[in-house]
Structures are given as C-alpha cells and as structure tokens.
Amino acid sequence: MDNIFTATFFVSIFASTIRLATPILLTALGEIYTQRSGILNLGLEGTMTMSAMAGFVCAYFSKSLFIGFLGGIVIGMICSAFMAFLSVTIRANQVIAGTALTILGIGFSSFIYRIIFGIQKLPPQVESLTKFDVPLLSRIPYIGTIFFQHNLIVYLAYILAIINWVVLEKTTFGLNVKAVGEHPRAADSKGISVTKIRYTAVIIGGAFAGLSGAFMSIAYMNSFSDTMIAGRGFIAVAVVVFARWNPLRAMAGSLLFGIASALQIRFQAIGVPIPNQFLLMLPYLVTIIALITVSKKAEFPSAYTKPYSRMER
Template identity: 40%
Template sequence: MNESVLMLTIFAAIGLGTPLVFATVGEILAERSGILNLGVQGMMLVGAVAGFWATFQTGSLLFGVFLAMFAGAALSMIHAFNSVTLRVSQIVSGLALTIFGTGVAIFIGRVGEVPLIGEPSRAVFTPILPEALADLPIVGPLIFGHDALVYLSWVVVAASSFYLFRTRPGLTVRAVGEDPASAEAAGINVSRVRYVHVMIGGALAGLGGAYFSLALVPSWQDNPMGAAGWIAIALVILASWRPWRALWVAYLFGAAGRLGFTFQTLGISIPASLLAMLPFVLAILAMLVLTSGKRARFLGAPAALGIPYFREER
C-alpha cells in the first residue's frame, strides 16, 4: 500500500514542498504588511549556506537551523531599510537582495583552503517518529514518516494562519497592508510592523533554504535549490495570501517536482526540461485565470502591497 506510486508521490511531494511552505508563508507575512520582497531566492540561498556551514562546523542541526534563520533575517533587513525607511523601489531592492545573496552563498561555499563545495553534510534531518508508526498503511507516510522540520512547517502554517486571522496583532498587520494611513491614525507604528514582518519572512526563507542543504540535498553545491525562491513568490499569489492554502499549493508544486520520476515508474518518458517548465506554466495560467483585474482584490491581495508609505502628517 505504502509502496504504491500514489503514496510515494505524495510522500515525496511533502518533502519537496516543505521548503516552499516555509518560504511562501514567510513571504505571505511580509506581503500582508504591504512589503513585496523579491529577494526570497537570495535569502533562501544565504540560509542554505549558513545552515550547512554551521552544521558542518558543529555537527548540530539545531545550530544550523538557527544560523540559517538568522542569516535570512539579516539579509531581509537590508530590504526593510530600503523599502520602509528610504521608501525606494521595492522591486529593484528585492532583486538586488537576490543577486547579492546568490553571490554570497556561492562565495562562502567556495572560499578558503578546504571549501564546503562537494562536502556531505555532517548531520541530516531524518524521520523522528518510530518506524512502527511510519509503516502504518496510508497514515504512516502521510503523517508519521517525516522529519522534525516538516512538523515545524505545519506548526508555522497553523500559527501564522491563527495569528493573521484570529488575533489582534494579526489584524494590525492586515490593516497596515491594506491602508497604512488609517492604521497610523489608529495609533499603529506602520514602520515597526513592516520591519518585523519582513524580518520574519527573511527568517522563514532562510529556514526553507536550510531544508535543502540539511535534508533534501545534504551536500553543498553552488545552488542546491534551483529556482525555489522564485516559485515561492508565485505560490503566494496562488495561495491568495493565506497560509493554509500555501501548504496545499506548495505540496502540489512539490508533486510537480516529483512528476518526472513518477512518470518514469509508470513507463512514460517525458523530457526533464519540459517537466521543469510545468510549475511556471501552471503559475502563469493560474495568474491569468485567478488574479486578473478586479478578481485580484477579491482574492485578497493587500491593497497597499508594494506601495511606499509616506507619513506626511500625524
């Protein structure tokens, strides 16, 4: 039962989707506060290399995860300063973050006498629950067979959904993303809210990056994660800025990443480059159908997303 093509695909989809869950939920929090951060790819890569390096030095996965989140958050602060304090173009600033972060990740991986590149990770995330549970039919691979970060990602999704839609600070975030002037009039510190949520977004992107270098592809390469950061930006829209939907679309795209292998086991051969195209084609089609014109507002795009906020009078 658990060895069927469907179950194997679902299990792989959860694994491949998990870094996307972290990065997408992080970007949702930043965008809900009104800041578009196109630096996700850069923050994830910096997280990936920081996490790998820390675990490589100490052997501790916990330390790796901590440093990955710190590195992602630190890089995101550059974007927060540019877009909240200086109010310059969020689009160009985000791209700058990606170029810079990509450069830093490759540099750190290749610098020094004994570079990290090609080295296997000293520790790897593995399933944490007893095998007897993981071997249960259906629920085993679906629920019990995962590593700690998969469970953490579920906690992150549930917590951020509850936070955004069921708590007062969450309401504040959404207010800042919809109408910063009114929020300010109600006594909310718009700048502080935006700084904090861009930073949380950066930390989660860093964590997503570390999931690649410490779980999915546990040896260092220049780019262990392909274009995952860019996919996460598309997923925010497909998830219509809601954490639970982010979980499902991330798994859907995780499954798409696994499709080549699945088709192969079914005896169908499709060129890898055409399959690699699929997530991006899906994202564009979904955008055309779902988010054009007035429907974008209906879906829940924050009204002030990407627009610099000028505090003119108080």
C-alpha cells in the first residue's frame, strides 16, 4: 500500500493522463470554435459515437487507419452540419437540437453497426494505431515515457491546441468567429456572413469531434461499442466552459479530467480503498465553480445560444 506511490506509478499515471485527455481535448478544441460563434452544440456525444462507428467501419473494410480517421472526420462534419442546419437555419432551440442529435447519433451508430456486422461472439477488431516513440526524446527517463511514447493523434491533439489558439486569437477568421458570437448584428453590418461563419464554426467542431470519435475506436481501442464515448462529448462541453473558450486552457481542463480517470482506473485495478467516485466527481464540481466565476465576469459569448435573424431587432 505504501510502496505503490513509486516513480513508476507516477510515470504511468501521467502517461495515461495524457492519453485519456486526448479525445476530450480534441472534441473541446472543436467545440471552442462552435461556442465562440454563439452555438452550443450539445450533440457532440452523438457525433462522436457516429464517428467512432464510421471510423471503425472504414478502417475495418479498407484496412487503412488513415481512411478510418478520414471517415470519422467526414461523418463528424455531416452530423454537425445537421446541427448547424437546425440551430442556424431553422433557428431551433440548441439544447433540444443537441439532445436530438445525441439520441440520433447513438441510435444510428448502433443500428448501422448491427446491420453491418450482425451479432458476433467475438467483436470485430482492427489493428489499432500503434504508438510512435519520438526519436531521442522518448528515451529521456520518466519524461520520455510520459510525453513521448504515444500514438500520433495524441501529439496532434496537443499541437492543435496551440494552432487553434493562434487561429482564434491572431487570424481574421478567428476574429470573425468571435465577432459573430459576441455581436452578430454588428458583424453582419460589417459584411461578415453570420450564417456562413456559424456553419463553418459548427462544422469545424464536428471535424474535431469526428477525429476524436475515430480516435476512440481505432486508436484508443480497437473495436466499436455504442457506449464507448461514455459521456466524453458532454465532458468536452464542460471543458470548454471550464477553459473559458481558450484552447490552451482547454488543455489544462482536459488533463484535469484525464488525471481523474487515470487515477480512478489505477486505484480500482490495484484495489486501493480510496473512494474513487469522489475523484471522478471532482472535475464536474470544478466545472460548476468555474462556470460561476465566468458567468459573473460575463465572459460568455454574448450571443450564446441565440439564433440570429436580420428581421428581428
């Protein structure tokens, strides 16, 4: 009991923290664009499940993981285009639209999977993405194992966090997205198409969620189940709020959720009598507290969840 807290223990905890944070981070990064443009996509859970299924099916039949990831991303974009259609064009309530998308996504993915594969004793599997040890760096003791012995998507997620920050803060596109989320009428009068930007932002969100979903089925695991996303889509929404719409803070938020589940898995495996449910609860509590502090400072995009119409004043 005393000697479990060794260096190896911590190294493996931190390494799996980084791995577990990856799908949450990827989805959160995309959702930051979506929410910054004023749309709350609560359908990410469904989108990710669809993409996990699509990614798996594509990889299974093409024998190419690249095609698998591509399939996941494309399906993610299609799902979120539907969300954009409901919330931007039809101007439906986004919470309800997101709920519909989640139910539909999980339903469709499990339906399609069953139709394609039927019921089998052993679930069909693919060769999942192998880890890629970064030359030299991965051989640094401890640090190497924690940071540089993952699969490529893991590295990509953290690089994308930085890229997204640059895009949001330093490019015209990022500025437009924020303008549309803050003050759609002003943005519209400056000639920015609110509809176009919102569609783009939601579909980018879908692409990220799609990559993340495919990550779950063909990189993190090697098979598909309709419960495999297990709330990660909703957690990503929490991380976005926790991170106050900043991609770099989203990294911190994802790692917080990651370490909670890494510790939980490990504690459970070695039977440490620590009630790990409180550990799992912690990130959700922190999110509520973070939400209170952001809401007071009114950092929410002003047009959050508000459909835009030129007709209305």
